[in-house]
Amino acid sequence: MSNTVLKVTVWRGAQEGEFVEYLVPRNPNQTVLDxxxxxxxKLDPTLSYRFACRVGMCGSCAMTVDGVARWTCRTHxxxxxxxxxxxxxxxxxxxxxxxxATDMREFFNKWKGAVGFFKGDKSRYDDFVKVExxxxxxxxxxxxxxxxxxxxxxxSCEVVASRPNYLGPAALNRAWTLTNDVRDxxxxxxxxxxxxxxxxxxxxxxxxxxxxxxxxxxxTAGISGLKKLVARAAVRGSKWGKL
Amino acid sequence: xxxVMSQGVLQAKxxxxxxISAMVLGLCVSIHLIIIxxxxxxxxxxxxxxxxxxxxxxxxxxxxxxxxxxxxxxxxGLANILQENFSKGFISQGLSWLLAALILILGxxxxxxxxxxxxx
Numbered sequence: 001m002s003n004t005v006l007k008v009t010v011w012r013g014a015q016e017g018e019f020v021e022y023l024v025p026r027n028p029n030q031t032v033l034d035x036x037x038x039x040x041x042k043l044d045p046t047l048s049y050r051f052a053c054r055v056g057m058c059g060s061c062a063m064t065v066d067g068v069a070r071w072t073c074r075t076h077x078x079x080x081x082x083x084x085x086x087x088x089x090x091x092x093x094x095x096x097x098x099x100x101a102t103d104m105r106e107f108f109n110k111w112k113g114a115v116g117f118f119k120g121d122k123s124r125y126d127d128f129v130k131v132e133x134x135x136x137x138x139x140x141x142x143x144x145x146x147x148x149x150x151x152x153x154x155x156s157c158e159v160v161a162s163r164p165n166y167l168g169p170a171a172l173n174r175a176w177t178l179t180n181d182v183r184d185x186x187x188x189x190x191x192x193x194x195x196x197x198x199x200x201x202x203x204x205x206x207x208x209x210x211x212x213x214x215x216x217x218x219x220t221a222g223i224s225g226l227k228k229l230v231a232r233a234a235v236r237g238s239k240w241g242k243l
Numbered sequence: 244x245x246x247v248m249s250q251g252v253l254q255a256k257x258x259x260x261x262x263i264s265a266m267v268l269g270l271c272v273s274i275h276l277i278i279i280x281x282x283x284x285x286x287x288x289x290x291x292x293x294x295x296x297x298x299x300x301x302x303x304x305x306x307x308x309x310x311x312x313x314x315x316x317x318x319x320g321l322a323n324i325l326q327e328n329f330s331k332g333f334i335s336q337g338l339s340w341l342l343a344a345l346i347l348i349l350g351x352x353x354x355x356x357x358x359x360x361x362x363x
Contacts, residue, residue: 162327196251197326201258231259234252243252 006077007085008035010047014096019087032065032072032080036088036100049100056214059148062155063100064089069155071214091155107151110167114199115190116174120183129183141180144173144222146215153209153219165198169209169219172200176222179229187240191230195243200226257319264316271309278302296357303358310350318343 006026009019022039033051040047051061056074063072066080066087077086094102111117122129131138153169154160160168167175175194178184194200200223209219234243282292296302318339325335 192251194251196254197323199251201251201254227255227258231255231262234255235259243255 005084006035006081008039009085009087010036010039010100011089011096012047012099014098017096017099019089026077030077032063032070032075032077032086032088033061035077035086036063036072047100048098057148059150062091062150062152062214064091064155069152069212071150071152074214091151093155093157093160094151102151104151107154107168107170108149110171111149111174113193114167114171114175115186115193116171116178118178118181118184119186121185122183131182135182137180137182140225141177144177144217144219147173147217148215150214152212152214156208156212158206158208159202159204163198163202166202167194167199169203169223172203172226173209173217173219173222176226179226187238188233188243191233191238191240191243194226195230195234200230203227257322260315261319264312267308267312268316271305271312274305275309278305293357293360297360298358300358303354306354306357307351310346310354313350314343314347317346 004026006024008022008024010022011017012020022043024035024038024043027034033054036047036049037051040049049061049063051073052058053060054073056071059071061072062069064070065072065075066082068080069091070080072088080086088100090096090100090102094104094107097103120129147170149170151170153173157166157169159166172194175190179187179190184190196202203220203223205220205224207220210217210221213219229238230243232238233240236242278296282295284295285291321342322335322339325338329335
């Protein structure tokens with residue numbers, strides 16, 4: 001392995017395009033995002049990619065690195081490089097706008113489609129709702145709440161690849177955290193939205209989302225919780241009523 | 244939208260039916276294996292095996308439950324596979340119903356056959 005130079009092939013183009021090779025100097029503690037930034041600043045300013053916080057909070061820099069979806073700002077080259085080359089492509093399962101930037105609209109629209117947003121019935125004049133930190137619902141919500149919306153799970157999901165209408169792991173994970181939010185008032189709408197083969201019941205439980213999630217969340221577990229909750233609500237009813 | 248919702252709820256119910264029938268099947272397969280060990284003791288001809296299983300109402304009831312669980316479980320799975328790989332609609336539904344009918348008819352015939360020894 002050459003210790004000084006990394007051969008990086010980067011996807012250039014939109015849906016149609018090609019991989020172009022760049023030579024990037026190796027640095028200690030260099031991240032994949034550092035590599036992409038070097039290419040854009042020093043080698044080819046026309047390279048398009050997306051990033052913001054650089055510290056693993058914003059979820060905007062995910063890319064496919066050597067075939068695996070990753071958050072590039074927190075992925076050190078030394079952790080993943082084999083030999084002296086690296087292949088960087090845009091995320092799978094999303095339309096490519098240009099180079100490494102994908103169109104995330106569908107991904108976020110599906111959060112909305114899964115009723116993945118909070119709605120309460122209290123106003124500023126009401127007292128706070130008290131949620132016990134040790135309650136079952138709070139703990140279940142906590143387990144999935146730290147999603148940064150990077151779409152790594154969505155890009156890694158085989159079901160999304162084969163069923164374009166499938167809501168996907170991130171949207172369903174968000175729906176699951178909200179079914180465990182005792183303040184939310186749109187539970188039945190949410191259960192209906194995530195039922196069936198465009199929702200949680202399409203999941204094959206392959207677990208790629210859970211394996212790849214950079215925040216170590218477990219969308220597979222949340223989806224499995226939704227499957228049971230929705231099916232019970234359809235057959236026997238739920239605490240919010242019957243579907 | 245109403246159409247889409249009811250479709251999702253139907254799929255959720257089918258998923259539930261498949262899950263419950265899978266639990267029944269898990270139990271049935273275990274008991275079925277034990278019955279096989281019992282039935283093949285001391286001779287493997289059809290006559291000898293039937294000699295031990297024929298006319299036993301408990302066997303017949305157990306195997307009819309087994310058949311019913313298969314009748315629920317397998318066609319739902321087949322329909323899912325066909326819908327995912329081909330398309331929703333007539334072919335996947337038709338083939339699943341055909342499989343359901345075959346399992347129910349052939350399975351129940353076999354249960355009655357073993358119980359009665361073909362004397363009905």
